[in-house]
Amino acid sequence: MAALGWLTPRRRSATARSVLAGEAAAEAARKSSQELEALEALHGTAPAAEPDFPVAGDDRAAAFFDLDNTVMQGAAIFHFGRGLYKRKFFQRRELARFAWQQAWFRLAGVEDPEHMQDARDSALSIVKGHRVAELMSIGEEIYDEYMAERIWPGTRALAQAHLDAGQKVWLVTAAPVETATIIARRLGLTGALGTVAESVDGVYTGKLVGEPLHGPAKAEAVRALAHAVGLDLTRCAAYSDSHNDIPMLSLVGHPYAITPDAKLRKHARAREWRLRDYRTGRKAAKVGIPAAAGGGAIAGGTAAAGALHRRRR
Numbered sequence: 001m002a003a004l005g006w007l008t009p010r011r012r013s014a015t016a017r018s019v020l021a022g023e024a025a026a027e028a029a030r031k032s033s034q035e036l037e038a039l040e041a042l043h044g045t046a047p048a049a050e051p052d053f054p055v056a057g058d059d060r061a062a063a064f065f066d067l068d069n070t071v072m073q074g075a076a077i078f079h080f081g082r083g084l085y086k087r088k089f090f091q092r093r094e095l096a097r098f099a100w101q102q103a104w105f106r107l108a109g110v111e112d113p114e115h116m117q118d119a120r121d122s123a124l125s126i127v128k129g130h131r132v133a134e135l136m137s138i139g140e141e142i143y144d145e146y147m148a149e150r151i152w153p154g155t156r157a158l159a160q161a162h163l164d165a166g167q168k169v170w171l172v173t174a175a176p177v178e179t180a181t182i183i184a185r186r187l188g189l190t191g192a193l194g195t196v197a198e199s200v201d202g203v204y205t206g207k208l209v210g211e212p213l214h215g216p217a218k219a220e221a222v223r224a225l226a227h228a229v230g231l232d233l234t235r236c237a238a239y240s241d242s243h244n245d246i247p248m249l250s251l252v253g254h255p256y257a258i259t260p261d262a263k264l265r266k267h268a269r270a271r272e273w274r275l276r277d278y279r280t281g282r283k284a285a286k287v288g289i290p291a292a293a294g295g296g297a298i299a300g301g302t303a304a305a306g307a308l309h310r311r312r313r
Contacts, residue, residue: 021210022220024196028177029170029221030228033191057166060232062190064222064248065159066240067173067180070258073150076175076183083142089126128206132178132199139182147183154277155239155258159189162237168229172222172238172248174214193221219247243267 068075127135159169168190173180180192196209213221226233237254238245243263249255257268257275268275 015211015216017211018215018217019210019220021196021208021213021217022193022222023224024209025177025193025213025217025221026224026228028196029181029191029193029225032177032181058235059166060230061235061237062168062170062226062231063159063162064170064172064193064236064238064252065155065189066218066238066242066245066248066258067171067175067183068242070239070241071152071155071159071171071187072147072183073152076147076173076179079146079150080139080142080175080179082146083138084126086145087138127197127204130204132202132204135204136178136182139179143182143186148186151187156187158239158276159187163188163190170222170225172213172218172245174212174218193218193225215244216247218245219251222248222251240264249273 065071068077072079162169170190171180171184171192171194173192173194175183175194177192177194177196180194184190184192193213195213198205198207198209211217222238223233225231226236233251234253236252237256238249238252239256239258240249241258241260241264243261246264246267249257255268255273257264257273259277260268260275265275267273
């Protein structure tokens with residue numbers, strides 16, 4: 001049974017490393033958003049037209065979406081791992097363990113911090129010495145190959161409703177900030193908060209800034225970003241399927257449990273949070289966005305490949 005220890009979730013509170021990881025993710029997200037705006041201005045890209053329906057915008061409100069099993073079926077880092085395997089970043093004999101981890105996550109939705117740390121450490125050793133630009137390019141390809149078809153239409157529609165209401169929408173995930181930013185851009189979202197891997201002169205060093213953006217670190221990232229861009233968290237919304245994101249959900253005025261796991265469902269009901277299932281387009285179309293919400297790094301994330309690389313050792 002010891003070998004299955006990583007399947008058991010463990011609670012942990014925010015630490016100095018969580019705060020550092022959160023602040024680093026917020027700063028990376030803020031910079032990437034500014035760079036995108038500058039690029040659009042350079043090429044004369046006009047802002048999207050206002051929606052036809054009369055929904056007043058609120059520039060001090062925003063929506064924060066967990067990625068894995070909330071916006072996308074399965075885990076982004078595992079899909080990224082599939083792409084790395086295809087590109088010979090690790091060997092065939094490691095694929096069985098990778099397939100099992102992905103299947104377990106999809107069925108159980110378990111995010112164990114100890115397991116993530118083990119995978120993170122191995123992932124760092126894999127990407128160390130690779131250029132950021134190289135893995136960004138690979139990430140673009142992998143999104144098209146494995147991720148695009150796994151976006152939940154209903155949750156995507158909910159995010160779009162926030163955008164149509166004049167609000168910014170951010171992904172918040174333990175996946176690498178580079179991968180998360182690619183996904184956010186492809187979905188037309190504002191940006192992403194993700195795990196930040198250290199790089200020097202565009203080359204990964206094999207170290208993280210703080211720790212993976214998981215659990216309490218997500219809340220710290222949202223708090224830091226809100227402070228940096230002038231958001232009022234009491235007017236913001238957050239969405240997740242996992243009890244690991246209770247710190248982030250507790251931070252905002254409008255928390256939503258999206259097809260939650262058992263622990264989150266119990267917690268949400270006790271606090272009268274709204275529970276929704278936007279994982280199918282049909283349900284999203286029928287229920288729509290609630291009025292209160294409408295108004296109101298590669299190294300760190302290549303955990304799938306990393307866990308397998310560790311097996312090889």
